Amino acid sequence: MPTTFDLVVRGGVVVTASDVFKADIGIAGGKVAALGTDLEGNRVVDADGLLVLPGGVDTHVHIEQPSSGPAQMCDTFETGTASAAAGGTTTVICFATQMRGGSLKAAVEDYRVAARRARVDYTFHLTISDPTDVVLRDELPTLIDSGCRSVKVFMTYDGIGLDDAQLIRTLAAARKAGALVCVHAEHHALIAYLSERLVAAGLTAPKYHAWAKPTVVEREAISRIVAIAEVLDVPIQIFHVSGPEPAEEIARAQARGMKVWGETCPQYLTITAEDLDRPGFEGAKFMFGPAPRGTAEAEGLWRAIKTGTIGVISSDHAPTRFDDPRGKKVAGENGPFTKVPNGIPGLAARLPLIFHEGVTKGNIELSKFVDLIATRPAKLYGLFPKKGTIAVGSDADLVLFNPRAYQTLTNAGQHHGGDYTPYEGREVTGKVIATYLRGTCVFENDTVVGAIGGGSFVPRAPYAEIEPRGVFPIPFDPVTSTVLEDKPKLAAE
Ligand code: URP
Ligand code: ZN
Ligand code: ZN
Secondary structure, three states: OOEEEEEEEEEEEEEEEOOOOEEEEEOOEEEEEEEOOEEEEEEEEEOOOEEEEOEEEEEEEOOOOOOOOOOOOOOOOOHHHHHHHHOOOOOOOOOOOEOOOHHHHHHHHHHHHHHOOOOOOOOEEOOOOOOOOOHHHHHHHHHHHHHOOEEEEEEOOOOOOOOOHHHHHHHHHHHHHHOOOEEOOHHHHHHHHHHHHHHHHHOOOOOOHHOOOHHHHHHHHHHHHHHHHHHHHEEEOOOOOEEEEEEEEHHHHHHHOOEEEEEEHHHHOOOOOHHHHOOOOOOHHHOOOOOOOOHHHHHHHHHHHHHHEEEEOOOOOOOOOOOOOOOOOOOOOOOOOOOOOOEOOOOOOOOHHHHHHHHHOOOHHHHHHHHHHHHHHHHOOOOOOOOOOOOOOOOOOOEEEEEEEEEOOOOOHHOOOOOOOOOOOOOEEEEEEEEEOOOOEEEEOOEEEEOOOOOOOOOOHHHHHHHOOOEEEOEEEEOOOOOOOOOEEEOOO
């Protein structure tokens, strides 16, 4: 261990998912080399009065994602990861997306080239929109082995959503190759029917987005994907849980011992269906799927967070511009809600919003905050302990955070490629003062200083968390075609 470190972060209060303690952090070779007192460094950063958090790990981020329609997401790797750095996030998991009829392998290759411009570290989910034999049998195992150890499936959206038979084959292939499956769970046909009826009745304003996507469509889809995961013994993560009712489906699966986990996002804790009814077309700024609910649902989500049913808070950063014919106005100034692209920006706002709503308002303790935004995501996605904590040997991804600073969120402060933030004017306590990626400053003085290309791909090796349980409802493993005669572990036992 060097006695003089490359960098020492001195005198801050270090927060991990289990401890809060005052310490200097000695950094050498981009890693945390020591935690102690009176450490000496070639450079010293004064963190007195500040919290030092592990860099945020945002496991649900849409960056530079191609689209088959005219609407386009507006962040490139350059802008999206600038926003990450500004928000205290040093690792993002974004989506290499197969276009229907196309190759997943080619999508990953293209995405790897685009991602060379990232300013923070990254890894990929593999979004499958067309689970052909070639994709599932020939492409997927190699791509998972190359370190993209999670698969994303949609149960809704034209052009990308899978039907039940496709879901079953995709989940089976993912388990065989050793990946976690992440699910956007909503009942496609019901949403399509409700949307059609609403439009036919002339109800096309943004507020009807919530009418077309009531909680029941989410609850049903979660229960269906859990059933599939149960028969195939596949670990799954349910994305963007919008309230306690869908969370209850996850809790029930967990109570049966299943490896089913839940994620929510700041928008479900801060934005409600009333925001969709803002004057004019403003409501489009708050359109995302599943739809925003109400304050009672937000309270129910906090309960699910406290019990651990929901262990990850990600941003689901999915930005399209507002005043733009490739964005929310793709169908005109007042396009029907059915044509408005879903998704909002949120990468940079995640930490301040969750700190304010969670810690400042007394919903959670500091260590739980760190667990939700960094540690648990890193563990669930196979990034821990390289990412998600402050410990000797971990990457020196650090956030200097002032828990007492008031700030008003603005679009300029998001440092993204969008022209709005749904959080414009919102006042929060807690502010990112500086962000370090592997010991290099990427954000300070309200300015992104991380170099384009400074981020690296983080491959993910197999890890225990997502090993199948070997438990089935029948004495037969349908994925390996094995009759479990010897000692079947049945779910009913
Ligand atoms: O509304 C959303 N969430 N759009 C982004 C894509 C997705 O569903 O995650
Ligand atoms: Zn989704
Ligand atoms: Zn998403």
